[in-house]
Structures are given as structure tokens and as C-alpha cells.
Amino acid sequence: DAGVTQSPTHLIKTRGQHVTLRCSPISGHKSVSWYQQVLGQGPQFIFQYYEKEERGRGNFPDRFSARQFPNYSSELNVNALLLGDSALYLCASSLVLAGRNEQFFGPGTRLTVL
Amino acid sequence: AQTVTQSQPEMSVQEAETVTLSCTYDTSESNYYLFWYKQPPSRQMILVIRQEAYKQQNATENRFSVNFQKAAKSFSLKISDSQLGDTAMYFCAFTTQTGNQFYFGTGTSLTVIP
Numbered sequence: 001d002a003g004v005t006q007s008p009t010h011l012i013k014t015r016g017q018h019v020t021l022r023c024s025p026i027s028g029h030k031s032v033s034w035y036q037q038v039l040g041q042g043p044q045f046i047f048q049y050y051e052k053e054e055r056g057r058g059n060f061p062d063r064f065s066a067r068q069f070p071n072y073s074s075e076l077n078v079n080a081l082l083l084g085d086s087a088l089y090l091c092a093s094s095l096v097l098a099g100r101n102e103q104f105f106g107p108g109t110r111l112t113v114l
Numbered sequence: 115a116q117t118v119t120q121s122q123p124e125m126s127v128q129e130a131e132t133v134t135l136s137c138t139y140d141t142s143e144s145n146y147y148l149f150w151y152k153q154p155p156s157r158q159m160i161l162v163i164r165q166e167a168y169k170q171q172n173a174t175e176n177r178f179s180v181n182f183q184k185a186a187k188s189f190s191l192k193i194s195d196s197q198l199g200d201t202a203m204y205f206c207a208f209t210t211q212t213g214n215q216f217y218f219g220t221g222t223s224l225t226v227i228p
Contacts, residue, residue, distance in 0.1 A: 033216065042118075042205050042218035043159075056214030090159065097213035105151075105159035 002026070004093050004106035012112045013081050021076045021109045025093030031055075032074040033103065034066055035090040043090055049074055050097055078111075086113045116141045118208050120219035127196045128227050134181075135191045135222045137206030143167075145211045148182065150191045153221075154202040162204070165189065196226045 005024045013019050025032050031050040035043035048056035049068035063079045072093075078085055088110050092103040117140045127133035139148070150162040165173045165182050172180050177197075181190045193200055206219040 035216075035218075042120075042207075042220050043216075044218070045216040048214060048216075056212075056216075058215065088157065092159070102161050102164065104161075107156075107158050 004091055004104050006091050006106040006109050008109060009107070010110045012114065014114050015081055015083060017081050018077065018079050019081060019111060021089050023074045023091030023106060025072050026104055029093035029095055030072055031094045031097055032068055032072065033092045034076045035092065037088040037090055046076070055097060081113045083113050086111060116208060116215065116217050118206050118217045118219040120206055120222050122222045124223045126225040126227055129196055129198060131196055132192060132194045133196055133224065135204050135224065137189045137191070137219055139187050139189065139208050141208065143210050147209050148189045149207040150180070151205045151207060152202045153205065163191065198226050198228060200224060201226045
């Protein structure tokens, strides 16, 4: 079975632009979580979606939004990009809510904001 | 507020030796989940071991074991018979019982020396 997939692998944007990152969970997994990992730091939790509903939100501004589709794939949107948004964005999926079940991480999308 | 602290930014160990990575956390919750994740240089995050706070018994997975001290809010990872493939960043992480928030430490970079 395929693991968690993310697209694109790398992305370069300029300040003020908008970006959409995509994630496909492992087949059968209903929960998707998003994390931001700045170079040299641990991942910071952004969102968790389960059964297409937001079930958790980290301390990120409203410029960050996400959604989960009926096939359980997910998109993370970031508006009005800032230099500080440059990071590796990780997606993770789990059977049900993460914590009670193991999260499986994707390879990430490297976003560079110039 | 929940926090996770890893006080050892870098560690090294000789191949076949044993090493212990430290993690402390702070929470007012009575039940929660703790994790150790490994992130090799390729950057795909992998779950190493998971501990449920209500379980007294320390979790073990092959060469990996934890020392969970709930009263002290300490959750250390012991790696026995270290192998070159253990070289990676190791992150300690915490989530509440509802699984709607995740907190990661800043990581410990472990190098296994041949």
C-alpha cells in the first residue's frame, strides 16, 4: 500500500502570494493532520481533520486554512505569504483521531518564500 | 499550556552501545499520550514508540524502550545496541486524550559513531 503522499515536493513563492499544499492519506485512514517544521526546530501542529471536520487547531493565524475532502485527502492553504512561512510542511494520517492511533507522516512539502 | 522540552540538542554514541535521550513535559491533563519520533536525514518522520499515560508499564519496541515517570513528567528514550541506522533527529511529542492538539519538542540530533 502507498504511504502518505504530498504534493508538490518543493515550492517557491513570493511574499503576498497564496499557496495550496495537498495530501493524500493512507487508504482507509480518516484523519489528516498538518504540521509546520521550520529548519532546526520540531514540528508545530497546525490542524487536524477527522471525517471532514476540523478537530484541532494550533496557534496559527487565520491566513492558514485547510479542508478535507470526501475521499479523506486534504489541502492546506496559506494566504498572504510571509518570509517566516518558509518551512517544511508535513502531513500525517491516522485511522481515527491521532494519539489513540499511530500517525504516519508524508515526506513533506518544502515551501520557500522569497 | 502544554509544553515538551528536550534539553539535549546533540548526542553521540558508539555503535553497539546504549544511549538515553531525555524529555520532560508539562500538562495539567491526567490522561494523555507520549511519543518518540525519528526523523532521518531523508526527513520522513517515523514513530519509534508510544506510551499511554494511564499505563504504568513502560513501552518497549525491540531495541527501544522508555522510562516513563508520570509524577516527574519525564519520558526518556533508551536505545540499546545502537546501530548506524539510528543516526537521526529524535523528537519527543505529546497529545491530549482527545487528540486535538499535538506538541513536539525541539529535537535531539543523535549520531552513531562506527
